[in-house]
Amino acid sequence: MKKKFTIAFVVVVLSFVVIMAHDKVFSLSKNNEKNDNYLTLKEKLKILGNINEKIDYFNTDYIDRYIKYKSTHPNKSNSNIVLEVNIGLDQEFYTNIKKSSNVDTTFVLVNKFNYLDEDYIPSKLETIDANYSLGEKKLVNVARISFEFLAKKAKEDGYNIRAVSTYRSYDYQTTLYNNYAKEDGVNNADQYSARPGFSEHQTGLAVDIDNVDNDYMHFENTTEFTWMQENAYKYGFILRYPKDKEYITGYTYEPWHYRYVGVDIASFIYKNKITYEEYYAKYIMK
Ligand SMILES: [Zn+2]
Structure with a gap:
C-alpha cells in the first residue's frame, strides 16, 4: 500500500x-x-526616416531588409538602399531566387535572382535573315524584326553586325555552363556564364554579336562597337552587362551582349546610363 x-x-x-x-x-x-x-510598422518607418514618403518604389514588404542593409551600409543614400534591396543585392547571387514574372513579354527580367522554368520556350521564335547571322539563329518576333533593321542600317553605314548566339534552350545552357564549370571551376564560370534557367538567352530577346572579321570576344575594339554604342538604343537594344556595373548585373563587362527591351525603355536606359536591373526595380517591379 x-x-x-x-x-x-x-x-x-x-x-x-x-x-x-x-x-x-x-x-x-x-x-x-x-x-x-x-516594432510596429510606424516605428520601422521612423527608423528609415520615413523615406517611403519620398521614394515611390519603396516596398513595405522589404522593410526589415532595408533596415538591415542600411545598418551594414551606413554611407549609402536612402534611395540606393531601397533600390539595391529591391534588386536583391542585399543577398548573395543565386540565393533568394524567384521565378521571373512578365514571362513571354519584352519586360521579362532574367538574372541571378530571377529564373525561367526548365520547360519554358518563348512563343513567336523566328529565324533571323541569314545575311545577319552565323548559321540559323532565332529571336522572338519583335526582337528579330528590330535586329534586322539595326543590322541593315549598320550595313548601309558601312559596318557588319552579325548575330552569333541568340535563343538558347535550357538544355543547351546546361551543357554550356557545365562545360565551363568543369574547365574553369564554378566560381570563375559564374562570372561569365549563366546557370541553366538563369540565362537571358532563354528569353529569345538577347543576342551576342560580332563584326564577322573578329571573334565576338574582341568586339569592343571594333568600329562596329562604336556604331552600336551610338545606335543600338534606337532599335530597342541595350548593352546588358556594362562596365563597372558588375555588382548589379552579376556579370563581367560584355561588349557583345545586347538585350531587346523596346525603343522607349532602351532610350531611357541609354540616356540615364543605368542597368536593366535598376530600371526594372524602379519602374516595373510591384
Ligand atoms: Zn550573351
Missing part, C-alpha cells in the same frame, strides 16, 4: 515538473517571437 502511494506521488511530481518545464519553454519562445516583431 505504502509502495503504491510512493509510486503515485512520484508520478504526480514528475508530471508537474514536465508541465512546468513545457510552460517555461513555451513562454520563452513566445517572448522571442514578441521581441522579433516588437
Whole structure:
C-alpha cells in the first residue's frame, strides 16, 4: 500500500515538473517571437526616416531588409538602399531566387535572382535573315524584326553586325555552363556564364554579336562597337552587362551582349546610363 502511494506521488511530481518545464519553454519562445516583431510598422518607418514618403518604389514588404542593409551600409543614400534591396543585392547571387514574372513579354527580367522554368520556350521564335547571322539563329518576333533593321542600317553605314548566339534552350545552357564549370571551376564560370534557367538567352530577346572579321570576344575594339554604342538604343537594344556595373548585373563587362527591351525603355536606359536591373526595380517591379 505504502509502495503504491510512493509510486503515485512520484508520478504526480514528475508530471508537474514536465508541465512546468513545457510552460517555461513555451513562454520563452513566445517572448522571442514578441521581441522579433516588437516594432510596429510606424516605428520601422521612423527608423528609415520615413523615406517611403519620398521614394515611390519603396516596398513595405522589404522593410526589415532595408533596415538591415542600411545598418551594414551606413554611407549609402536612402534611395540606393531601397533600390539595391529591391534588386536583391542585399543577398548573395543565386540565393533568394524567384521565378521571373512578365514571362513571354519584352519586360521579362532574367538574372541571378530571377529564373525561367526548365520547360519554358518563348512563343513567336523566328529565324533571323541569314545575311545577319552565323548559321540559323532565332529571336522572338519583335526582337528579330528590330535586329534586322539595326543590322541593315549598320550595313548601309558601312559596318557588319552579325548575330552569333541568340535563343538558347535550357538544355543547351546546361551543357554550356557545365562545360565551363568543369574547365574553369564554378566560381570563375559564374562570372561569365549563366546557370541553366538563369540565362537571358532563354528569353529569345538577347543576342551576342560580332563584326564577322573578329571573334565576338574582341568586339569592343571594333568600329562596329562604336556604331552600336551610338545606335543600338534606337532599335530597342541595350548593352546588358556594362562596365563597372558588375555588382548589379552579376556579370563581367560584355561588349557583345545586347538585350531587346523596346525603343522607349532602351532610350531611357541609354540616356540615364543605368542597368536593366535598376530600371526594372524602379519602374516595373510591384
Ligand atoms: Zn550573351
